[in-house]
Every structure is written in C-alpha cells, then in structure tokens.
Amino acid sequence: MKTIKILLVALVFSACNFNKSINKDLVTGAKSKGDGLGCDDISIQIDGKKEKRNIFNFGENVVFAFDGIHGFKEQNGKVYPEMSMVVLKKENQMVLSELNLLNLTEGTSLSPLQLQANLIANFPYKNNEEYEVQITIWDTKGEGKFTYNMPFTIIENELLDVKSTNIKYTSTYLWNETDNKVVADNKMSAKDKYLFILEGVDGLKIENGKVFPSLAVHLTDNKGNELIASSNLYGNTTVDGLDASRFTKGQIPIILEFNEGQFFNPYNLHVQLKDTKSENKLNITTELEIK
Numbered sequence: 244m245k246t247i248k249i250l251l252v253a254l255v256f257s258a259c260n261f262n263k264s265i266n267k268d269l270v271t272g273a274k275s276k277g278d279g280l281g282c283d284d285i286s287i288q289i290d291g292k293k294e295k296r297n298i299f300n301f302g303e304n305v306v307f308a309f310d311g312i313h314g315f316k317e318q319n320g321k322v323y324p325e326m327s328m329v330v331l332k333k334e335n336q337m338v339l340s341e342l343n344l345l346n347l348t349e350g351t352s353l354s355p356l357q358l359q360a361n362l363i364a365n366f367p368y369k370n371n372e373e374y375e376v377q378i379t380i381w382d383t384k385g386e387g388k389f390t391y392n393m394p395f396t397i398i399e400n401e402l403l404d405v406k407s408t409n410i411k412y413t414s415t416y417l418w419n420e421t422d423n424k425v426v427a428d429n430k431m432s433a434k435d436k437y438l439f440i441l442e443g444v445d446g447l448k449i450e451n452g453k454v455f456p457s458l459a460v461h462l463t464d465n466k467g468n469e470l471i472a473s474s475n476l477y478g479n480t481t482v483d484g485l486d487a488s489r490f491t492k493g494q495i496p497i498i499l500e501f502n503e504g505q506f507f508n509p510y511n512l513h514v515q516l517k518d519t520k521s522e523n524k525l526n527i528t529t530e531l532e533i534k
Contacts, residue, residue: 271297272394279387280380283311283355290427297395299364302416302425307362307378307391311355316385321350323383328360333373338366365425368397369413369443402429402529409523410516413443417499417529431533433506437499439514441527445491448520453484459515460497462531464507471499481519506533 264277275285286293288306299305315322324347330339344360360378373396380389399405400416417426421435431437439460447454462471475481476497497514509530517524 268295268393270295273297273391274393275389275391277314277389279385280312280314280382280389282309282389283313285309285391297393299395299397300427301365301368301397301400301414302427303364304424304427305362305364307360307376309358309360309378309380309389309391312358312380312389313355314387315382316387318350318384321352322356323347323350324356324358325381325383326358326360327379328362329377330362330366331375331377332366333375338374363425364395364397365414365416366397367413368399369411371396400425400427402426404528406526407446408525409521410444410446410518410525412441412445412525415439415441415527429509429529429531431501431531433501433503433533439497439499439512439527441495441514441516441525442493443491444495444516444525446523447487447490447518448523449487450484450520452487454487454490455481455484455519456490457481457517457519458495458497459513459517461511461513462499463511463513465509466507468507470501470510501533508532508534 263279264275264281266275267273271287273285275282286308287296288294288308289299289303312324315324324345326344327342328339328344329337329341332338345358358380362376366372366374373394375392375394378391381387402417403415405415418424418438418440419426419435420438426437444456447456456477457475458473458477459475460471460473461469463469477485495516499512509532512529512531514527515524
C-alpha cells in the first residue's frame with residue numbers, strides 16, 4: 244500500500260538560497276542541508292493544501308515539494324537529478340526504502356525545477372510509533388547533494404469511530420480499491436469499489452487453538468433503508484472456529500459496493516466484531532456521503 248510518486252514540473256520563483264546551507268523548521272522539526280545544491284522553498288502538501296505539521300492521519304497522502312532546486316551541472320542544456328526516500332522507525336529500523344526514484348537517464352531541461360516525493364502515511368501507529376523521513380536529492384553528473392529529514396508520527400484516521408471492549412487491533416480503515424488508496428474523508432463515489440479493513444485483531448478467547456468470531460455489517464441511509472444488512476458474515480465459522488494465529492496476523496476485509504442511482508445521505512456504516520465465547524467486542528461506526 245506504500246506509494247512513492249515523483250513529479251517534475253516547471254514553476255516560477257523569485258527567492259534564492261546559497262548552495263551551502265543548513266536550515267531547521269521549528270514547527271515540524273524538519274532539517275535540510277544543501278551542499279552544492281540549493282532549494283528555494285520546501286513545503287508539505289496534504290490533499291492539495293500546504294500544511295505545517297508532522298502529525299499525519301493514517302492513510303493521508305503527504306507530498307514533500309522541493310521548489311526551485313538548483314546547482315546541478317548542465318550538459319547540453321539538461322540537468323540530471325536523482326532522488327531517494329527512506330523512512331526509519333525509531334532506533335533506525337527501516338520501514339521503507341525507495342532509491343533512484345527519478346531514473347532520468349536522458350535528463351531534464353525544466354527550469355526552475357520542482358521535485359515532489361509522495362508518501363502515504365499508512366505505517367503502524369497503535370503503539371505511538373515515531374518515524375523519520377529522509378529524502379536525498381543529488382546530482383548524478385556532479386558532487387552536489389541536498390538532504391531533508393523530518394520526524395513524524397501517525398494517528399488514527401478520525402473518519403472511523405471505534406469503541407472497543409477488550410479487543411485490540413493494529414489498524415482499521417476504508418480502502419478505495421479503484422483508486423488504490425486509503426479513504427481520508429467521508430466522500431465516496433458510487434462508481435468506485437471500497438473495502439473496510441480491520442488488521443491485527445487480538446483479544447478473542449482461544450479454545451483448542453481456535454477463535455470464534457462473528458462479524459455484523461450494516462449500512463443504512465437517512466430514511467432507515469439498509470443497503471447492506473448482515474448479522475454475521477462468518478456464518479458457520481462462528482461454530483467451527485478459525486485458526487487463532489492466522490486470524491490475529493491476518494486482515495479482515497469487507498467489500499463495499501454501491502449501485503448508481505438516488506442516494507439518501509448521510510449513510511451510517513456500523514461494523515461489529517464480537518467474540519462468541521466472551522463479552523469482548525469491537526464496534527466501528529462512521530457516516531458516509533455517497534455520490
């Protein structure tokens with residue numbers, strides 16, 4: 244689910260920096276260092292808007308934009324930049340490594356130059372994990388280098404309201420299968436296919452290596468009509484049981500598809516995971532706008 248996307252676009256800027264520089268953003272804790280390469284401006288963009296924060300909601304699309312990168316050696320009117328992105332968990336545990344992202348073997352003549360690194364914030368967060376993104380830009384035809392490091396944390400996506408009775412989980416979210424991304428708000432298209440996903444469930448009573456869950460799903464419009472109504476998607480599995488280890492390590496996906504037509508918004512989605520061998524349960528609700 245992790246996605247890196249690099250864009251090259253021509254922009255106009257008036258600011259200028261020296262090619263040797265060290266800067267720190269006191270708001271986000273980001274540090275940048277130029278050695279032979281300079282950058283007019285660095286911004287964080289989320290959902291198309293510039294932000295000044297390093298706490299991201301799970302699944303947010305975070306763009307690091309480097310505007311007016313300069314200092315590259317030119318060859319026949321072209322420059323040859325390269326970029327890498329690494330994400331480290333605290334204590335230097337690598338969770339993402341993307342090297343040689345640009346692969347511009349024929350170079351680029353765009354000037355001024357902007358490079359963008361696109362990061363999906365979908366790393367584990369339930370244990371207050373701390374991360375650092377490290378982005379490096381360098382000149383493949385020279386010695387110039389520019390580095391950018393920023394600490395960040397991830398919090399639960401506020402789209403879903405979760406109430407738990409003795410059941411733990413690592414993450415839960417809505418996934419747009421059509422666009423291949425986490426749903427960040429409650430706006431949904433009837434043309435797209437979605438998945439409700441629950442991961443890393445723990446807290447069900449184990450008997451002979453098995454757990455006995457039930458899973459209810461209801462999607463109701465504002466007139467009380469149910470588009471989805473299932474009291475237990477697991478059916479006979481509730482009686483027969485599931486392998487406890489595989490259930491805990493696995494993923495619970497629920498397909499959400501809509502027929503185009505008249506919609507009575509908002510819709511209430513209610514998912515309940517219950518342990519049939521105890522009183523433990525997990526209730527997840529949200530309101531959706533379907534268009």
